[in-house]
Amino acid sequence: xxxxxxxxxxxxxxxxxxxxxxxxxxxxxxxxxxxxxxxxxxxxxxxxxxxxxxxxxxxxxxxxxxxxxxxxxxxxxxxxxxxxxxxxxxxxxxxxxxxxxxxxxxxxxxxxxxxxxxxxxxxxxxxxxxxxxxxxxxxxxxxxxxxxxxxxxxxxxxxxxxxxxxxxxxxxxxxxxxxxxxxxxxxxxxxxxxxxxxxxxxxxxxxxxxxxxxxxxxxxxxxxxxxxxxxxxxxxxxxxxxxxxxxxxxxxxxxxxxxxxxxxxxxxxxxxxxxxxxxxxxxxxxxxxxxxxxxxxxxxxxxxxxxxxxxxxxxxxxxxxxxxxxxxxxx
Amino acid sequence: xxxxxxxxxxxxxxxxxxxxxxxxxxxxxxxxxxxxxxxxxxxxxxxxxxxxxxxxxxxxxxxxxxxxxxxxxxxxxxxxxxxxxxxxxxxxxxxxxxxxxxxxxxxxxxxxxxxxxxxxxxxxxxxxxxxxxxxxxxxxxxxxxxxxxxxxxxxxxxxxxxxxxxxxxxxxxxxxxxxxxxxxxxxxxxxxxxxxxxxxxxxxxxxxxxxxxxxxxxxxxxxxxxxxxxxxxxxxxxxxxxxxxxxxxxxxxxxxxxxxxxxxxxxxxxxxxxxxxxxxxxxxxxxxxxxxxxxxxxxxxxxxxxxxxxxxxxxxxxxxxxxxxxxxxxx
Numbered sequence: 001x002x003x004x005x006x007x008x009x010x011x012x013x014x015x016x017x018x019x020x021x022x023x024x025x026x027x028x029x030x031x032x033x034x035x036x037x038x039x040x041x042x043x044x045x046x047x048x049x050x051x052x053x054x055x056x057x058x059x060x061x062x063x064x065x066x067x068x069x070x071x072x073x074x075x076x077x078x079x080x081x082x083x084x085x086x087x088x089x090x091x092x093x094x095x096x097x098x099x100x101x102x103x104x105x106x107x108x109x110x111x112x113x114x115x116x117x118x119x120x121x122x123x124x125x126x127x128x129x130x131x132x133x134x135x136x137x138x139x140x141x142x143x144x145x146x147x148x149x150x151x152x153x154x155x156x157x158x159x160x161x162x163x164x165x166x167x168x169x170x171x172x173x174x175x176x177x178x179x180x181x182x183x184x185x186x187x188x189x190x191x192x193x194x195x196x197x198x199x200x201x202x203x204x205x206x207x208x209x210x211x212x213x214x215x216x217x218x219x220x221x222x223x224x225x226x227x228x229x230x231x232x233x234x235x236x237x238x239x240x241x242x243x244x245x246x247x248x249x250x251x252x253x254x255x256x257x258x259x260x261x262x263x264x265x266x267x268x269x270x271x272x273x274x275x276x277x278x279x280x281x282x283x284x285x286x287x288x289x290x291x292x293x294x295x296x297x298x299x300x301x302x303x304x305x306x307x308x309x310x311x312x313x314x315x316x317x318x319x320x321x322x323x324x325x326x327x328x329x330x331x
Numbered sequence: 332x333x334x335x336x337x338x339x340x341x342x343x344x345x346x347x348x349x350x351x352x353x354x355x356x357x358x359x360x361x362x363x364x365x366x367x368x369x370x371x372x373x374x375x376x377x378x379x380x381x382x383x384x385x386x387x388x389x390x391x392x393x394x395x396x397x398x399x400x401x402x403x404x405x406x407x408x409x410x411x412x413x414x415x416x417x418x419x420x421x422x423x424x425x426x427x428x429x430x431x432x433x434x435x436x437x438x439x440x441x442x443x444x445x446x447x448x449x450x451x452x453x454x455x456x457x458x459x460x461x462x463x464x465x466x467x468x469x470x471x472x473x474x475x476x477x478x479x480x481x482x483x484x485x486x487x488x489x490x491x492x493x494x495x496x497x498x499x500x501x502x503x504x505x506x507x508x509x510x511x512x513x514x515x516x517x518x519x520x521x522x523x524x525x526x527x528x529x530x531x532x533x534x535x536x537x538x539x540x541x542x543x544x545x546x547x548x549x550x551x552x553x554x555x556x557x558x559x560x561x562x563x564x565x566x567x568x569x570x571x572x573x574x575x576x577x578x579x580x581x582x583x584x585x586x587x588x589x590x591x592x593x594x595x596x597x598x599x600x601x602x603x604x605x606x607x608x609x610x611x612x613x614x615x616x617x618x619x620x621x622x623x624x625x626x627x628x629x630x631x632x633x634x635x636x637x638x639x640x641x642x643x644x645x646x647x648x649x650x651x652x653x654x655x656x657x658x659x660x661x662x
Contacts, residue, residue, distance in 0.1 A: 058596040221591045240591040251592075254585030260552045261582075263571040263603035265389040270601040272594035 003029045005098035006311050010065040011054055014250030017319060022069065022312040030102040032081050037105045039075035039093050041331040043304075045121050046071070046315050046323075047155075048219075051247040059274045069097040069311070073328070074111075074121055085110060090117065092125070097311050099331060122155060122326035123289055123300045126275055130241060131159035132285045133278040136167075138239035138271040139215040143168030146209050148228055151219035151244055152193065153180040155326035160217045161190050162298050169215070172208045174224055176321045183324065188299060202227050212236070220245045226256035232266050240272040248319045301325025332360045336429035337642050341396040342385055345581030348650060353400065353643040361433040363412050368436045370406035370424050372662045374635075376452045377402075377645050377654075378486075379550075382578040390605045400428040400642070404659070405442075405452055416441060421448065423456070428642050430662060453486060453657035454620055454631045457606055461572060462490035463616045464609040467498075469570035469602040470546040474499030477540050479559055482550035482575055483524065484511040486657035491548045492521050493629050500546070503539045505555055507652045514655065519630060527551075533558050543567070551576045557587035563597050571603040579650045632656025 009023040032038045049058070050071055056062045063070055075093040077085045082105030085091070091108040095101035111120055122128060134156070141147050147164040151157045152173025161184065164171045172192045173184040181193030192208045194201065205227055212233035218225050221243030232238070246252055263270065278285070292298035303323045305314045311329050318327050340354040363369045380389070381402055387393045394401055408420040413436030416422065422439040426432035442451055453459060465487075472478050478495040482488045483504025492515065495502045503523045504515040512524030523539045525532065536558055543564035549556050552574030563569070577583055594601065609616070623629035634654045636645045642660050649658050 052596075059598075218591055225591055226586075238591075240594040242595060243592045246592055252588065255557075255588050255590035256586045257583065259586035259590050260549055260556055260569075260571040260601070260603065261574045261577055263601055264573060264605070265383075265603070267603045267605060267608060268601075269603075270591070270594055270599075272591065272596070272598045272600075274595070274598060277598060 001029045003027045003098055003100045004308055005068045005096070006308060008054070008063055008065055008067060008069040011063070012248075016248050017051055017054075017316050019312050019316070024309065027098075029100050032079050032102045034081055035105055036081055036102050037077050037085055037108065038079040039091065039095055039101050039103060040078045041095055041099055041101070042074045042076055042090070043118060043121055043328045043330055044071050044073035044097060044311060045125065046311070046318050046327045046329065047126070048242055048244045048247055048319060050315055051319055052242075055247065055251070059276075070094065071097050071311075072126075074117060075101070080105065082106065090120070092120070097308070099308065118302050118304060118328065119293075119300060121328050122302050123159060123293060123298065124286055125326075127155035127326050128159055128289050129278070129282065129285055130275040131156045131163060132289060133275060133281070134239040134241045134273055135160050135163050135215070135217055137278060138273050139217055139237050141167050141169050141215045145169045145214035146172070146211065146233075147215045147217065148172045148174065148205075148209060148213045148231075149217040149219070150174040150196070150224045150228070151242075151321070152184055152190070153324050154219065154321075155323075156241060157217070157219055158184070158188060158301055158325055159298065162188055163292075164215075165189050166292060166297050172205075174205070174220075180324065196224055205231060215239070217241060218243075222246055222252065222256070226258065229256055229258050229262055229268075232262070232268055234266050236266060236268050238268060238270040240270055244319070303327040305329045307331070334358045334360045334429055334431045335639055336399045336427070337639060339385070339394055339396055339398060339400040342394065343579075347579050348382055348385075348647050350643050350647070355640065358429075360431050363410050363433045365412055366435055366437065367412055367433050368408050368416055368439065369410040370422065370426055370432050370434060371409045372426055372430055372432070373405045373407055373421070374449060374452055374659045374661055375402050375404035375428060375642060376456065377642070377649050377658045377660065378457070379573055379575045379578055379650060381646055382650055383573075386578065386582070390607075401425065402428050402642075403457075405448060406432070411436065413437065421451070423451070428639070430639065449633050449635060449659065450624075450631060452659050453633050454490060454624060454629065455617055456657075458486035458657050459490055459620050460609070460613065460616055461606040462487045462494060463620060464606060464612070465570040465572045465604055466491050466494050466546070466548055468609060469604050470548055470568050472498050472500050472546045476500045476545035477503070477542065477564075478546045478548065479503045479505065479536075479540060479544045479562075480548040480550070481505040481527070481555045481559070482573075482652070483515055483521070484655050485550065485652075486654075487572060488548070488550055489515070489519060489632055489656050490629065493519055494623075495546075496520050496522075497623060497628050503536075505536070505551075511655065527555055536562060546570070548572060549574075553577055553583065553587070557589065560587055560589050560593055560599075563593070563599055565597050567597060567599050569599060569601040571601055575650070634658040636660045638662070
């Protein structure tokens with residue numbers, strides 16, 4: 001009756017995240033009280049945001065050292081003291097990096113039966129909905145628009161680019177390395193890919209978007225954001241989804257050049273968002289995503305690691321860009 | 332039959348604008364050809380944008396050294412070779428810093444008879460319309476919102492704050508010096524003013540908006556922009572109107588911190604605009620502005636200098652923030 005857990009032993013502060021920030025512990029399996037459920041973790045989602053939570057309050061409170069590392073995933077109900085959930089049901093839960101968790105039942109909802117269930121964490125989970133709402137609600141692409149997405153081989157970026165193609169746009173993905181670029185163009189149907197690790201990055205970007213960018217979906221911030229800002233067309237839109245380049249390490253001393261000057265002269269709109277802001281439109285979004293997956297227009301790429309112990313290294317590797325598609329860990 | 336002109340003798344490049352960048356010349360009064368009109372300049376508008384035009388292409392082509400300095404204003408038709416204009420009519424014209432100009436008539440429109448005619452360059456001109464559209468279309472303030480405006484004692488800022496008060500907002504103006512601050516609160520009805528020249532600026536701003544900012548109307552960019560960005564509430568809107576702090580001198584090496592990180596976590600919208608983007612709504616805007624001026628809810632402050640020779644110094648002083656309200660020069 002044990003419960004193995006990964007604890008965030010100490011906060012990384014301005015350092016790069018490393019294995020020694022985490023520790024494996026064995027606790028006791030908790031018991032659910034009134035209105036609570038006991039959950040067994042099946043899959044834990046790994047996301048750049050996990051690292052951002054260590055930097056301070058974001059859209060959720062800051063993490064503290066010494067506690068079970070926070071993280072969401074797919075869990076199975078083992079014991080239930082609420083009427084709407086029974087053993088065997090699957091739920092999304094903010095259960096942390098551990099095998100078992102007790103949570104209040106009232107905010108948990110039974111998930112639909114859907115195979116493979118990992119899709120609930122990728123295309124039908126936060127990644128897919130983030131791509132969908134960020135692109136369509138913040139980017140507002142029209143057919144023929146030039147759409148650029150950074151971290152294009154990641155869980156969100158790979159879906160953003162494919163949705164933009166479905167909407168009739170010309171799509172350029174920014175990703176690290178030629179191999180990822182080939183995957184984007186040959187497998188996912190992107191029109192072009194640009195390698196941000198190339199010393200020629202800015203020139204390559206300009207060559208890929210000679211007439212400028214209508215919609216830029218930013219997952220990275222930093223120099224990639226700046227390069228795209230300077231390449232925007234008049235009346236362009238930037239969907240600000242994350243700042244991957246800025247999560248792992250000390251906060252940057254300065255922001256990108258051209259702010260706010262280029263926003264004015266090019267009449268740009270920049271909009272930041274978090275997926276839960278659009279929750280009331282989830283049903284429509286999921287129906288669209290399921291239709292595109294069923295028709296083969298949207299390919300789902302998942303990167304599933306095995307075992308609780310692989311969580312720290314899996315997150316560190318994700319921050320370094322080693323994943324392709326949605327990374328998660330099977331527990 | 333002479334035509335005195337102020338020439339932009341050489342571009343300031345990364346230097347601060349100075350009198351030696353300009354030269355007074357006397358040319359010959361031009362004659363209108365077919366479809367053209369001869370205009371006599373009455374008032375020339377001075378705007379921070381005049382300096383931005385010297386930095387490169389913006390929403391208009393970059394200025395070049397050796398030519399008559401560009402600038403718009405109020406001109407009187409002296410001779411007309413078009414049917415819709417006759418001698419004595421007043422028009423807005425991009426006539427440059429000179430006593431006389433010949434322009435094609437087809438893009439000129441007769442202005443309504445309105446007293447004082449200087450209002451055509453302030454509250455009913457670019458300044459008033461910029462304030463109106465930027466605040467209402469980009470800022471989207473609701474009654475009760477906390478609205479902050481920078482360069483608040485300037486031509487645009489002083490109108491932004493008053494419109495925000497008319498819309499039921501709590502209004503804080505950022506301006507240089509205590510005297511301007513007193514004018515904003517005592518004469519224009521702002522709720523508070525913050526002196527950006529104070530070494531305590533950030534603390535004073537925080538104290539003036541303890542719960543944060545819903546709408547920030549940015550005229551300055553730079554450190555003021557950054558301080559307001561950090562003070563934004565979730566779902567706040569930033570109307571990007573100009574970057575006064577960045578026009579006169581070398582371009583800044585870096586942009587404000589917090590971009591794009593704070594845009595994401597606070598789910599902000601930043602929107603740049605230029606007044607002509609909203610031209611099709613001008614009629615409604617002018618009707619609103621005229622109504623507010625007539626009812627005394629909107630006070631119009633003008634700063635009228637005398638004579639062509641005062642144009643260079645008037646612009647240099649405006650960039651240093653010495654004006655209160657709309658600055659123009661009577662020719």
